[in-house]
Amino acid sequence: MTDQEFDARFGDLGPIEPPELVVRRTVAAYQTERRRGAVRVRVFAVGGMALMAALSLMVVSGPPDRGDPSTLVERGSGAVLPGVDVKVAVRHAAGTTERFATNQRYAAGDTLMFRVAATAPADLKLLREGVVLWAGHVNAGEVDLPVGYTLEAGEGAARFVVEGGAESITVYVPAVAP
Amino acid sequence: MDAVRDGNDAAYMTLFERHRASLYGYALRMTRRPEVADDVFQETFLRVHRARTTWASHQGSFRSWLFRIATNSIRDRARQAARRPEVLDDTFEPSRSTTPSDRIMLERALAQLPENLRDAFVLTAVMGMDHNEVAAALDITPDNARARVSRARTRLRELLEVS
Numbered sequence: 554m555t556d557q558e559f560d561a562r563f564g565d566l567g568p569i570e571p572p573e574l575v576v577r578r579t580v581a582a583y584q585t586e587r588r589r590g591a592v593r594v595r596v597f598a599v600g601g602m603a604l605m606a607a608l609s610l611m612v613v614s615g616p617p618d619r620g621d622p623s624t625l626v627e628r629g630s631g632a633v634l635p636g637v638d639v640k641v642a643v644r645h646a647a648g649t650t651e652r653f654a655t656n657q658r659y660a661a662g663d664t665l666m667f668r669v670a671a672t673a674p675a676d677l678k679l680l681r682e683g684v685v686l687w688a689g690h691v692n693a694g695e696v697d698l699p700v701g702y703t704l705e706a707g708e709g710a711a712r713f714v715v716e717g718g719a720e721s722i723t724v725y726v727p728a729v730a731p
Numbered sequence: 732m733d734a735v736r737d738g739n740d741a742a743y744m745t746l747f748e749r750h751r752a753s754l755y756g757y758a759l760r761m762t763r764r765p766e767v768a769d770d771v772f773q774e775t776f777l778r779v780h781r782a783r784t785t786w787a788s789h790q791g792s793f794r795s796w797l798f799r800i801a802t803n804s805i806r807d808r809a810r811q812a813a814r815r816p817e818v819l820d821d822t823f824e825p826s827r828s829t830t831p832s833d834r835i836m837l838e839r840a841l842a843q844l845p846e847n848l849r850d851a852f853v854l855t856a857v858m859g860m861d862h863n864e865v866a867a868a869l870d871i872t873p874d875n876a877r878a879r880v881s882r883a884r885t886r887l888r889e890l891l892e893v894s
Contacts, residue, residue: 556884560856563837563887567857568752569759571772576751579773580744583780587740678765685765686835700835 572676572688637677638670639715639722644701658727661706665726667698669715677717686713707731732793736783747776750797753858757798760853761805763842771808775801795860795867802850802869809846840890844883851876852883 571579641653646662653665667679671691679687679698687700702713708729715722734742754775758768778800786796841849854860854868855876865876 559884559888563841563852563856564859566834566837566841567756569756570752571755572769575755575769575772579776580747582773582777583743583747586777586780680765684763685759688765702835 569688572678573690574676636672637675637715637717637722639724640668640670641713641724642666642668653724655725655727659704659729661704661708661729664701664703665713666701667713667715668695669698669717670695671717675717677715680714680716682711683714691717704729732783732786735779736786738783743780746779746793746797750794751776754797754801757853757858758801758805760838760841760857761802761846761850762808767808771801771804774804778804791867792864795864798854798858798860798868799870836891840887843890844886848879848883848886851879852887855880 642650642665643653643659644650644664644666646660650666669677669691671677671693673693674690676690677688677698678685679700681702686702687698689699704726706729710728711726713724713726715724732742732746735746751772755768755772758771758775759765762768762771775797779797782800786793841853844852850869851865854865855862860868862873862876862880865871865880866873869876871879
């Protein structure tokens with residue numbers, strides 16, 4: 554395989570769309586900075602004397618000491634969010650599939666598959682021990698995530714977490730036999 | 732970018748839309764932690780806005796400048812994280828054009844590269860930058876960029892056992 558062919562395999566991995574919440578948060582933070590910049594420019598234009606007068610008035614009869622809501626940046630996942638449910642199935646190397654059970658030890662080569670049900674469209678992430686396996690948007694209803702996780706020999710116990718909407722659901726997967 | 736430098740809102744949003752997925756992909760692959768990648772993503776685009784008047788076309792493409800800002804942000808966070816021991820694991824994403832298992836295998840191999848090889852290789856092979864752009868993004872020479880990509884490729888071939 555030539556270097557170009559080898560690199561092309563990685564080229565197929567491509568960009569990754571950021572979660573919608575992160576996009577909204579970033580745009581809101583940018584717009585807040587823009588507004589602050591515009592206010593600064595206007596204030597300088599008023600001139601030193603006017604500024605001093607305005608500051609004096611604020612000292613005498615200023616508003617309560619609290620933040621301006623228009624400058625706040627949205628954080629967190631919001632108040633009204635869809636509920637999410639998760640089902641896990643295990644596909645064995647032999648081709649059979651069964652429901653996942655936390656009290657069962659699975660073998661190398663078994664593949665975990667995830668089906669999520671969302672009450673409304675949602676941005677979801679599937680994580681293993683805090684690192685992302687998949688991130689994307691799902692519509693309301695049941696959908697199989699387009700990723701399977703194949704267990705490797707000697708792999709330690711791990712928590713798989715589906716984050717999204719109002720839910721964060723953890724599935725504990727025991728260690729795999731060496 | 733000239734319009735962004737002049738404070739044009741629409742031009743900024745155009746650049747944001749054009750580069751957001753590639754920047755997030757880079758941040759996620761370099762940090763391997765989505766919550767850190769989220770912050771790097773936001774901080775990078777805010778830094779672009781704050782530093783827009785310092786950008787000059789003769790210094791290289793906007794894309795390499797953008798990724799240089801992101802790289803600095805990632806390095807800042809890595810330095811902070813070094814003071815707080817954390818357990819990191821490999822990460823991978825599903826594929827649109829390859830099978831999920833193939834993609835997972837490639838992402839897993841990428842995650843095993845040392846940072847100073849991974850950044851150069853991701854920018855080259857995944858993001859499609861040439862050596863000059865990579866050099867500008869990582870603040871290294873083009874020869875150094877070429878050498879890093881070559882070493883990364885050799886290591887990846889070993890990890891994937893590709894001849």
